[in-house]
Amino acid sequence: MADGGAARRGRRGGGGAARRAERGTERVEFARFAERRLPTIDALSPELLDVVEAGAETVLEEIGVVFSDNPAALDRWRAAGADVVGERVHLPKGLARTLCATAPEEYEQIARNPARNVMIGGDRMVFAPVYGPPFVRDAKGRRYGTIEDFRDFVKLGHQSQWLHHSGGTVCEPTDVAVNKRHLDMLHAHMTLTDKPFMGSVTDPARARDSVQMCELLFADQGGLAGRAAMTSLVNINSPLTCDATMISALEVYAEAGQACILSPFIVGGAMAPVSVVGTLTQVLAEVMAAVAYSQLVKPGAPVVFGTFVTSIDMNSGAPTFGTPEASQVLWGAGQLARRMKLPFRSGGALTGAKLPDAQAAYESANTLHAALTGGVNFMLHSCGWLEGGLVASKEKFVMDADQLGVIQRLAEGVRADPDALDAIREVGPGGHYLGCAHTRAHFKDAFWKTRLLDYKPFESWEEEGSRDTRALAALRVEKLLASHEAPPLDPAVNEALGDFVARRKAAEPDMAY
């Protein structure tokens, strides 16, 4: 615990509930985050982890990591004792790990509604939605995403019981100029929900805009004052390359005390060796280099050990999802992150399927379960992802979001039941438990409840049109969008945010990059 985590941990108890009561916030049934009481699967032996860790140190020293187009980064590395050759940074063994040690084991990301603050790291799971798709699919087919779609996804997320986080680029609003999208996206996350969210990483100036908008959003709480109000996604360009754009965004965020996920994005067999151990070795080297750099920028800056790995169809070159090898990498990366005492990001409802059909569900469930048993702390793409991340789907969003309840309940572990024997005594051989005292006392919260799936009698289901999950999901999407209410926001804050967006938009011409 490098960052006052014990004090932060102390805040969790009744603080959220107390603040919620003060503010009269509704929807108290929403969980702030999942508390994990389930053991993780340690799929790799300690000996194999030692091999991976030693291999990563060799990679860092001998092969090195490129920090491209970033002379300031190279200067920082030289000053820290690295051997810089051109843009390639060679880290003597042990240096990266020493630098990483100042990164906090867990951190709090604040939301404008303090009842929705999340703790990231330790034994918590935080679920955030799909990130990045340029396309949206609905019953009519596939089309480019718009800012209206974006707002719809934020509204769905706001009303999803098991989703703790509003995410970032839930879809690309392609009808807004590239250099202005971040303003509309952040404005949507700030006004249509009071859950926490992510900042822009596509340009350091946009990262600065994100920080400034957060200062405005939290103005009535005294501003950020160094607190993390964003957890943003900084991808590493595998193999072993840290591009200037994303690393510059990391610099902005680290200096402002904002959190970043440092995440290799790997199609296995193309961007990393075609083996679990090889991929893990490269992932660890990449994450260690990026985390170490974040701590050079600002010791104690909150960061997350990220891992996004898919397999590849070696015949067609298509990325594949929900595969056993991707789950094995996730498990191993979780073990490595825990050994480094860093929060861990991976997983998601990932699929290569083009429709929200059985393939989509099998593949999504495969990765959701790997994330559960792999000890993921922050799960991006928890719901709404289709077609290898090219497509966001509102139907799939509500389908996956419902399943997140299964994952959260499993994470919470098995509760004791001191009355169990009395129930068996009461009913006895050949009886039934439907009306017994124990059942009457416990049935309300005994079982997780779906808000989507069908358990009707066959005849009713047939009469109602033999609807499949996708059809039921479309109805739920419609209902949730119709019932969305933006949570109350201080009018002065609202106006300041609107003014900021308008001013920044007016200051630049529309651009396509």
Place this chain on the structure above:
Amino acid sequence: MADGGAARRGRRGGGGAARRAERGTERVEFARFAERRLPTIDALSPELLDVVEAGAETVLEEIGVVFSDNPAALDRWRAAGADVVGERVHLPKGLARTLCATAPEEYEQIARNPARNVMIGGDRMVFAPVYGPPFVRDAKGRRYGTIEDFRDFVKLGHQSQWLHHSGGTVCEPTDVAVNKRHLDMLHAHMTLTDKPFMGSVTDPARARDSVQMCELLFADQGGLAGRAAMTSLVNINSPLTCDATMISALEVYAEAGQACILSPFIVGGAMAPVSVVGTLTQVLAEVMAAVAYSQLVKPGAPVVFGTFVTSIDMNSGAPTFGTPEASQVLWGAGQLARRMKLPFRSGGALTGAKLPDAQAAYESANTLHAALTGGVNFMLHSCGWLEGGLVASKEKFVMDADQLGVIQRLAEGVRADPDALDAIREVGPGGHYLGCAHTRAHFKDAFWKTRLLDYKPFESWEEEGSRDTRALAALRVEKLLASHEAPPLDPAVNEALGDFVARRKAAEPDMAY
């Protein structure tokens, strides 16, 4: 190890391959069973398991278990030291556990093709298909199953790479008289595949027929000679009741050295207390009573600790599948079975969905993953189950069977890769691995391959009709049924089996029970 397991374990090494080579058997790519190298999830603390075990002993002593319509069973119990009151058997604390100790920790179930013999227990997983549905669903809708459907399922199973076992009542052949179905079903399992299978449990006479047909099937190998050629499903009528029909079948099988799964069948909240701990307490008491009884019939008889548990929708009373509570019971039951050193049966591709859609896949995957992490040794219903077990689906059969490859690969654990560092050295920062030496050496078996799911480019997929998983599955069903070839069978054995079926059918009128 109570039953010469060490010797049996020794057989596994090269024996199967050697025998396969001798016989010139094809399809060597089929795995006999999954070898588990993945740790289990121990969801319940040792303290909670102690509570459950103590509770089960109290249930057995104080409440007791009913053995209905079975005076011989009550006599056996009296002789063993139980306190029998009417049909209710009270077991002094410790008696059940002492009796259970003679049951083997693992056993071999032989197949007529020795290359397909399975080991049940220990660190193996054996997958068997859906069991019991009266209905079959295809693109045309839902209808009663027939013997032709039954044969289709056996053919599909024969050709499923990851399915180790042909199962039992893959669907009810409702066009055959109830008292003769077992003959046609066994005949299909014996002639259309050479994988192992299950025997009839609906009447002790039918169990005896099953044993006799196995003696005929193995005539050219010297008959059964005490070896287990069937693993049959004996359900316990929860709560705490062992019906005469199933227990009489158990008696036949135990005396003949044939294996039985002793399995409470529980809709949680109706047939067991509405809590995980309460359900586990009752499950353990029931299984201990049944296993103990099997060992009274014949010490050393091979048995499996079975658990089939679903949740219930407390509003409608409908059973629900793939729920977190059912997974928690599975995890706990696995821990209890391992503490008893018994093979464990649970899991399956269970779902309440009426169509092979996203609900079906999410729910099935939820239980498949719980079975993987819960250490299941024998998984019935691994593929083909729909609508709470009322319906068997050929499309879902091939969909689930494909996913069993994911589960098996995950079970097998992570392999070392001594060449990983060289691959990273070869490619370096900013390169790609698609053509590197390491990839060329390893790509063929680096990733599990689907035989069903879609990863085509969007444009090809759209041109081919934007097919969903169900449509692709229907095509695969058609292809597999067309390409099925019955494995060669000694003509004398074939004739003897046919004669036996004909003679037994002629000996009785058709009956509906």
